[in-house]
Amino acid sequence: MAQLTCLGSCREIGKSAFYLEERNESILVDYGTKFTNPPSFPDMVPIDNMQAIAITHAHLDHSGGIPRLLAEDDNLSLFCTPATRDLCIPLIRDMYEISGGRMPFTRRDISRIKRQTQPTAYEETIPLGHSFEMTLFNAGHIPGSAMVSIRYDSKRVLFTGDFNAITSRLNNGARINLPKHDVVVTESTYARRLNPDREEIEQALIQTVLETVERGGIALIPAFAVGRSQEVMCILEEYGIPSKYPIYVDGMARTVNKVVVKHPNYISSPHAFERAVKRARVIYNRQDRANALKRPGIIISPAGMLKGGASHFYFKMLYGDEKNSIVLVSFQIPGTPGAELLAKRRVTVGNREYAVQADVRYHHLSSHSDSRGLMQMLQSIPGNPEFFLVHGESESCDALGAKLEKKGKKVTIPETNDSFEV
Numbered sequence: 001m002a003q004l005t006c007l008g009s010c011r012e013i014g015k016s017a018f019y020l021e022e023r024n025e026s027i028l029v030d031y032g033t034k035f036t037n038p039p040s041f042p043d044m045v046p047i048d049n050m051q052a053i054a055i056t057h058a059h060l061d062h063s064g065g066i067p068r069l070l071a072e073d074d075n076l077s078l079f080c081t082p083a084t085r086d087l088c089i090p091l092i093r094d095m096y097e098i099s100g101g102r103m104p105f106t107r108r109d110i111s112r113i114k115r116q117t118q119p120t121a122y123e124e125t126i127p128l129g130h131s132f133e134m135t136l137f138n139a140g141h142i143p144g145s146a147m148v149s150i151r152y153d154s155k156r157v158l159f160t161g162d163f164n165a166i167t168s169r170l171n172n173g174a175r176i177n178l179p180k181h182d183v184v185v186t187e188s189t190y191a192r193r194l195n196p197d198r199e200e201i202e203q204a205l206i207q208t209v210l211e212t213v214e215r216g217g218i219a220l221i222p223a224f225a226v227g228r229s230q231e232v233m234c235i236l237e238e239y240g241i242p243s244k245y246p247i248y249v250d251g252m253a254r255t256v257n258k259v260v261v262k263h264p265n266y267i268s269s270p271h272a273f274e275r276a277v278k279r280a281r282v283i284y285n286r287q288d289r290a291n292a293l294k295r296p297g298i299i300i301s302p303a304g305m306l307k308g309g310a311s312h313f314y315f316k317m318l319y320g321d322e323k324n325s326i327v328l329v330s331f332q333i334p335g336t337p338g339a340e341l342l343a344k345r346r347v348t349v350g351n352r353e354y355a356v357q358a359d360v361r362y363h364h365l366s367s368h369s370d371s372r373g374l375m376q377m378l379q380s381i382p383g384n385p386e387f388f389l390v391h392g393e394s395e396s397c398d399a400l401g402a403k404l405e406k407k408g409k410k411v412t413i414p415e416t417n418d419s420f421e422v
């Protein structure tokens with residue numbers, strides 16, 4: 001018997017962290033941030049007998065607190081794909097700078113990730129201490145994302161992290177035909193949504209972009225720096241946007257592009273992505289930004305929900321002209337400027353309200369499986385596992401729980417810091 005403690009992402013998204021203890025040894029899977037002000041982290045756990053930390057992927061809600069743990073012990077090792085290692089470092093640095101250093105670790109601790117990571121490929125099995133064995137499987141969510149499978153005694157537990165079973169222009173779909181598992185700790189993000197057909201969304205996105213540039217406007221695509229920006233670049237490349245319309249990339253996406261090019265094994269079409277990177281014009285400074293606004297074109301820029309970043313600057317320059325369009329490509333969390341824009345065609349920044357004249361479109365390129373995809377994937381795991389549902393709004397966890405129970409599965413929806421014998 002091992003003990004599983006769910007330290008975070010219980011009935012919410014943020015602060016993913018799971019602590020598994022067996023005899024006198026332990027493993028931690030993920031140690032992420034929640035974007036409160038200042039950002040918050042899961043409770044600390046003892047690291048004396050910790051054999052490893054594994055991270056599923058680079059998004060900060062899974063990786064953001066890692067330097068805090070590594071700072072406790074120089075010999076503590078982090079296991080993740082090399083792509084995850086190289087993506088999470090710039091993301092954590094950026095979070096650190098934005099928070100003004102209000103973090104439970106120093107800037108120097110972030111560079112420990114490079115030193116203390118043991119890069120691990122998909123499907124490679126690694127013994128950890130006397131009690132555990134770990135294997136990473138492709139999760140299909142962003143480049144380098146993994147499901148973490150841990151064997152202990154004669155049992156096996158799977159931490160799905162965030163996953164997408166569908167192959168996109170950027171990512172191969174999650175590993176199917178998983179081995180037998182006894183316990184599955186799964187995300188529930190889109191347990192209450194059905195995503196439209198991928199190709200339809202891509203075509204609609206291309207149509208919006210072409211209509212915009214052909215009428216002399218600029219299409220602003222606010223997108224997450226990791227994953228979504230690269231996918232949009234690949235879609236624009238695939239559908240062949242005429243070269244007279246420049247495609248610009250700004251913000252953190254520039255750094256991420258360089259990292260992803262270095263890890264071609266972790267994307268679905270490395271050559272297409274390389275072509276997309278060559279085609280894109282990188283924005284380095286104010287002069288580049290001013291130039292990008294001079295003629296019809298496409299600007300891909302974080303943040304994905306118009307929450308600050310370079311996308312704010314472009315928004316202010318483009319919102320007032322109906323020739324332009326603002327194209328949202330991810331779910332917009334209620335309370336964000338992006339959600340306000342979709343609902344009311346206006347955005348409030350500080351005391352100022354911007355009534356938007358530009359065309360506003362929503363083409364959601366999800367990087368998570370939808371309710372059907374979740375059920376298909378979870379039901380296909382052999383061994384009749386017990387399910388722990390995390391990483392979703394409370395209602396989403398309940399919805400997925402009800403569906404799994406209907407199929408005769410054993411389901412638990414943990415609260416923060418709940419522990420279980422598994």
Ligand SMILES: [Zn+2]
Pocket residue numbers: 057059141162
């Ligand atoms: Zn994620």
